[in-house]
Amino acid sequence: MEIETNSANRDYSSISPSARALLLLKGLTSIPFAREAAGLMVSPEIYKPDYENTEIGFWARLLHFESRYQSIDQLLNDLPAKNILELSSGFSFRGLAALQERDVHYIDTDLDNVIKLKEGFTNALKQVGKPLKGKLEILPLNALNKDAFRKITDHFDEEEIVIVNEGLLVYLDVKEKKELLKIIHGILEQHGGYWITADIYIKSEKLNAGLKMNDELTQFFEQHRIEENKFDSFEAAEEFFYDARFVIDKEAVADYTESTALSYLLKNSTPDQRTKMSAVGRIRATWRLKIRE
Template sequence: MEKQPRDYSTISPSAKALLLMKGLTDIPFAREAAQLMLAPEPYVPDYDKKEPWYWGRVVHFENRYHSIDQLLQGIPHQNILELSSGFSFRGLAAVQQQPIHYIDTDLPDLIVTKQRFLHDLLQHLPPAKGQLDTLPLNALDEQQFMAVISRFADGPLAIVNEGLLMYLDQQEKSLLCSLIRKTLEARGGYWITADVYIKRNYESDQASGTEDQLTSFFAQHRINDNMFDNFDAAAAFFHEEGFEIDKEARTDYSRLTTFNHLMKNTDPAMLEKMRQRGKTQATWRLRLR
């Protein structure tokens, strides 16, 4: 039976929920964008939440964002393509600081909203040092993918993503890998992915009363099923697809503005439970092997 095409537009609500959560952090433009999303109602960050699981999740997403910036350091990255960027404004922050070309992409419906946000955000910023393009892209469509790549000048390319691979099954992951591999073979560069996630028991979250909009969304899209069995399996998958790990991001808790809120609202028993769960995500910088 022929496989039916996926409706990728259903992914977008998760990006909206994440933005409201990221407004609690110092992630560039997250709070301003959260305000634009809720307008004309005010966006009031709620730092009085007491649930440890909530602050653990905020810390996770704050760290995931900064892990990509960490791995962009030390490599040539005049040309950056971000896939499935959601309501992250990494590109806007980057071109304010550096004379680079940054192409920010996601599905068409989300990009239309993001372009409206960008219009408002740019009213309060000085002229950029670099060039930012914000474009619609289905990252699994080879024709669209290569058309976006052709917008860059010659030279190495850094491809980054956070929050994409867990929406893709094995066949779709392989297709994305083939497009990225073909691109890096032609141009040189790196792929930085924060989507090295290990399967975990989300049913325990539901049983412990920590189910929320994001947890329900993850269950609906069978996110856990698309994660890797373990980190060795993830490394083997990328190796089979023609990549090797160049570097792994390291967590600097002193860099995370919401970590103190986690510690303040978490008792020793819960902290120990979190530690026992172990690492469930990694951000890797990949290169061709």
């Protein structure tokens, strides 16, 4: 797939291993289809979620990703959305879950090597739970390919489009972020609608709070310079989007009441460790954006 000139030298296919690692992690949660998909990922071996893990960094990480997933649903569910496009969806099956509840047209996209495997998973997971009420498409897309992006949004009818993503902006440098914002602004200007992104990450020297894990996922994040790609502050992030002609329509409110990870984090941490984690403060937000007048 051809990439826009500014991004021609980037190997985006190297991002995909994180999607696999996150799926195996999310298999411990109640996120729709995560457990079943994790089982498919390791087949013919048996997927055994490790609830006996006592490492607090493990549970803190799981709480983070579980909350991030739920924050998008929070902002999506109060919209009368009929057309939904998810970017860089990895092995998340939000679209499949949505179609079991309501009649929507959901287009699920990621890089080609992820999509090929995800199609097989989705066909298997369709047999789990309720019948589908709407239309689900699973298509390859590099989100920085403007022409490919527009061709996919042309699949929708004339109603508004809601674009969603989690875990994309942190892989893009400033130039690439501006490129993506320009593409999405053009789509929403034409069709109307919203962009929900869970990728408002803020740099923080206190982030690890003694919880840093030396594992494959951590090494992957370091390799892709995730910390460097974060915003300097929430104010800087808001200004960045404003300059690209977006405004915040609504921000998700953290809600851990349905979290699987929280009880295990509390069980395996000391009061002193929890105090240190709290001292880190807020390092991520999920925003629903619309284009400004």
